[in-house]
Amino acid sequence: MRTLQLTGIRASHPRTPVLKDVDLTVPAGTTTAVLGPSGCGKTTLLRVIAGFMRPEAGEVRLGDELVAGPDTWVPPERRGFGYVAQEGNLFPHLDLAGNITYGLPRRERKDRARVGELLELVGLPADFATRRPDQLSGGQQQRVALARALARRPGIVLLDEPFSALDPELRVATRDAVAAALRHENATVVLVTHDQAEALSFADQVAIMHAGRFTQVGAPPVVYRTPADRRSATSLGEACFLPGSLVDGAVTCALGTLPVSAATGSGACEVVIRPEQLHLSDPTPTAPLALVTRTEYFGHDALVELRPLHAPTGEALQLRARVPGGATPSVGDTVAVHVMGEAHILTLEPTTTLAEHGA
Numbered sequence: 001m002r003t004l005q006l007t008g009i010r011a012s013h014p015r016t017p018v019l020k021d022v023d024l025t026v027p028a029g030t031t032t033a034v035l036g037p038s039g040c041g042k043t044t045l046l047r048v049i050a051g052f053m054r055p056e057a058g059e060v061r062l063g064d065e066l067v068a069g070p071d072t073w074v075p076p077e078r079r080g081f082g083y084v085a086q087e088g089n090l091f092p093h094l095d096l097a098g099n100i101t102y103g104l105p106r107r108e109r110k111d112r113a114r115v116g117e118l119l120e121l122v123g124l125p126a127d128f129a130t131r132r133p134d135q136l137s138g139g140q141q142q143r144v145a146l147a148r149a150l151a152r153r154p155g156i157v158l159l160d161e162p163f164s165a166l167d168p169e170l171r172v173a174t175r176d177a178v179a180a181a182l183r184h185e186n187a188t189v190v191l192v193t194h195d196q197a198e199a200l201s202f203a204d205q206v207a208i209m210h211a212g213r214f215t216q217v218g219a220p221p222v223v224y225r226t227p228a229d230r231r232s233a234t235s236l237g238e239a240c241f242l243p244g245s246l247v248d249g250a251v252t253c254a255l256g257t258l259p260v261s262a263a264t265g266s267g268a269c270e271v272v273i274r275p276e277q278l279h280l281s282d283p284t285p286t287a288p289l290a291l292v293t294r295t296e297y298f299g300h301d302a303l304v305e306l307r308p309l310h311a312p313t314g315e316a317l318q319l320r321a322r323v324p325g326g327a328t329p330s331v332g333d334t335v336a337v338h339v340m341g342e343a344h345i346l347t348l349e350p351t352t353t354l355a356e357h358g359a
């Protein structure tokens with residue numbers, strides 16, 4: 001098990017600066033999911049870690065070993081990582097045993113017991129060893145790609161959107177099998193993904209990237225509940241943003257006066273609330289009212305778009321509530337909106353006093 005540590009990494013493609021002072025620590029034996037929009041630099045980050053690309057500045061450490069730095073360069077083949085790309089990239093002319101042992105020393109290539117062990121580790125029968133890749137489903141091929149990556153017992157495994165080509169059902173089953181195999185090997189893992197659910201369920205830490213920088217790194221529940229900014233909030237799911245006014249640890253906004261998570265000070269602010277925090281009921285005399293403007297029904301649940309009837313700022317606000325599928329209101333209904341749990345303050349413009357102005 002080795003900790004992966006990146007410090008002050010800067011990296012560019014010709015005429016395109018990509019990574020800008022990136023710092024990241026992935027503790028030994030844990031998984032970090034890197035999430036971010038297309039083109040923000042996720043694959044470039046993996047390429048720098050793997051040693052396929054040389055950073056212009058900064059350091060990469062694997063455990064105690066400096067593998068990239070101003071005067072240090074360890075080539076990819078001596079870094080000891082496993083890499084799984086979006087399309088597994090198995091050799092079509094080799095059977096699974098040949099694929100899994102490709103590049104290993106000759107003695108280890110003959111070790112059929114190890115091949116069987118690796119296949120079972122990723123949830124495939126050992127007797128698949130003699131099959132060829134075209135006799136497998138896409139999900140099974142991705143599991144073989146992981147078995148190949150694990151064959152060298154790498155301390156670090158880099159996964160570049162390995163599940164994105166799979167259909168939803170296969171995706172979840174493959175993801176579970178891969179997660180179990182990685183845990184079994186105590187690997188230190190970096191997973192690049194576009195999929196919010198995948199990042200939240202697969203990783204011990206999520207790192208939100210935008211334009212070559214991390215905007216927030218933290219445990220999934222912390223980043224989900226207390227995002228650092230709008231981008232971090234929307235990277236991990238739907239979010240409602242509301243203007244508000246913070247006074248004495250409570251915020252007043254179009255949904256009433258709400259308790260807030262960890263905010264001090266007072267002033268004008270922006271509040272973020274997750275759609276599942278909004279519960280809807282028939283109108284009541286005390287709860288804020290909203291008009292249902294659109295619904296999206298998914299069976300187990302539904303997304304309901306709402307326009308508050310009395311927004312204090314007079315702005316045309318739009319809210320989204322996630323409600324059980326059986327309780328979906330109709331467009332045109334007026335409903336009461338109840339907020340569960342705490343609101344989170346994204347930005348605060350503190351109220352300044354005359355004393356602070358030196359009066």
Ligand SMILES: Nc1ncnc2c1ncn2[C@@H]1O[C@H](COP(=O)(O)OP(=O)(O)OP(=O)(O)O)[C@@H](O)[C@H]1O
Binds near residue numbers: 018036038044045
């Ligand atoms: N070989 C290359 N030559 C020049 N520019 C490149 C090259 N590869 C990538 N880029 C540019 O570098 C930037 C970052 O690319 P990168 O592949 O790291 O993004 P990404 O976040 O992985 O995107 P995606 O989610 O679409 O895979 C993009 O602007 C891309 O166009």
